[in-house]
Amino acid sequence: MKKTMLATLTIVTALAMAGCGTANTANTSPQTDEGTSKIKVYTTLYPLEYAAKRIAGEYADVANIVPAGVEPHDFEPTAKDMVALSSADLFIYNGSGFEAWVDNAVKGMDKNKTTVVNTTEGLSLLEAAGGHDHDHGHEGEAAEAGHDDHKEGSGAQGHGEHKEGSEAQGHEEHKQDAAAATGSTEEHAHEHEHDHGGTDPHVWLDPTMLKAQAEKIKSALVEKDKAHADAYEKNYQQLAADLDQLDKDFADMVSKSSKKEFMVAHSAFAYLAKRYGLEQVAISGIDPADEPSPSEMKELVEHVKEHNISYVLFETLASPKVAEVIAKEAGVQTGTLNPLEGLTEEEAKAGKDYLSIMKDNLEMLRAALK
Structure with missing residues (x-):
């Protein structure tokens, strides 16, 4: 800022x-x-x-x-x-x-x-994930096996040229939506960058x-x-x-899940991913306003399809538009994974707190990791 x-x-x-x-x-x-x-x-x-x-x-x-x-x-x-x-x-x-x-x-x-x-x-x-290189959080073994020793996941790799035929046509149909959601230029993605000192601040999600x-x-x-x-x-x-x-409930849930990868709106879940041996694919970097370019949007859509990701997860205090465009183009569902940077007014009025929202996050991840 x-x-x-x-x-x-x-x-x-x-x-x-x-x-x-x-x-x-x-x-x-x-x-x-x-x-x-x-x-x-x-x-x-x-x-x-x-x-x-x-x-x-x-x-x-x-x-x-x-x-x-x-x-x-x-x-x-x-x-x-x-x-x-x-x-x-x-x-x-x-x-x-x-x-x-x-x-x-x-x-x-x-x-x-x-x-x-x-x-x-x-x-x-942890080091902060760079915007749009889609760092995966941190790979590791199952939840029971030494969470602190998990290695940092590498950035999601490019998926090459898009397939011909109906899939390519589908991408073209949503091109304008993607451009509108991202501001249509590569440079726009960096207009709202914030300085986090090179480290990821979202420690509370572990x-x-x-x-x-x-x-x-x-x-x-x-x-x-x-x-x-x-x-x-x-x-x-x-x-x-x-x-x-x-902590025990998260570890038990992950140990019974068939998938270890989930896609989120911004790179807020690296500590949670490291703790439980999961892998996050982030649409944006540490700052939720740091949006991907149209070419990166295409790459993310292809990643969702190739890795059988069933949910694109967005949050409560930032716009869901980019996540919704990716989910629509990939033909998958959207859901909410709350980074708990703050409560919405509705959550505050409803008496929600850290524990109840983290339990909601657990159930959302349970569905996403099936």
Whole structure:
């Protein structure tokens, strides 16, 4: 996400202005049943908000700075957001280059007040898949056999010339749809590129990685609020048990599946693929707005046919148009695989959370891998 000098100035100015108002904000903090102020926690990503709320329980106010329904790749904080962040006791972010605005925000924070937690620091991160080379995620053995040793999958190879006859005619019939969905030029695919620092940020889609992030959150809460350390530890252990069970459920499902390859709208599922010995074929790179060219669309359609892929999976916060064109031309179904970068307003109202959506993802993959 490209930053401008104006955006940087807005952030710095907001933080400077906020310095005078921090004390008043703190005085209005909700009270616990023991009469002490709750600590304030801000997160930058829904899975981190979920983990922080589970661990903090009643002893902290946790809020995600990115509103429901907003694609986090496109988010830029307002001056009001920055004033709110300046009052935080804990600021928890994903890291790995996912939140392009965070570096500037952190520079202006009062480190004596706000503890900043980079939840991917020290974790083993994967390289970001390049846009349109259709990296497959990570190949490996069955789910039971050492998930962490799976090798990175190579990019999907070109499939040569299209067949003559009815298939070639079918491609021609959908050519205009494909061009419209991709913006019709090769160059358009790179107009919305974001800098993720060369690493894939979507660690939370591997439940064991979110568990590691949650442990960092727990440690930060304990350090900030030692009086409730036992509660934070207990709540963390309950969350860890839920994530362990989710991990087991995914491994069991994959072990019974006949396929190991699935096609997704953008390359968000490499950690999940590596964990369970699967192979993702991504329509776009790390950024869902980074769309394939018409020639790459043709290659993807041919890949779907040749590999007997039965679903093209898109997500909730980005446009499904490209995935729908590929599925239509290949004659297969579409479905939703949620990268959980954020909740939609409908999901939030329905009480959906990380665990329930990941279970929906499991069932969608079960169908796609048949």
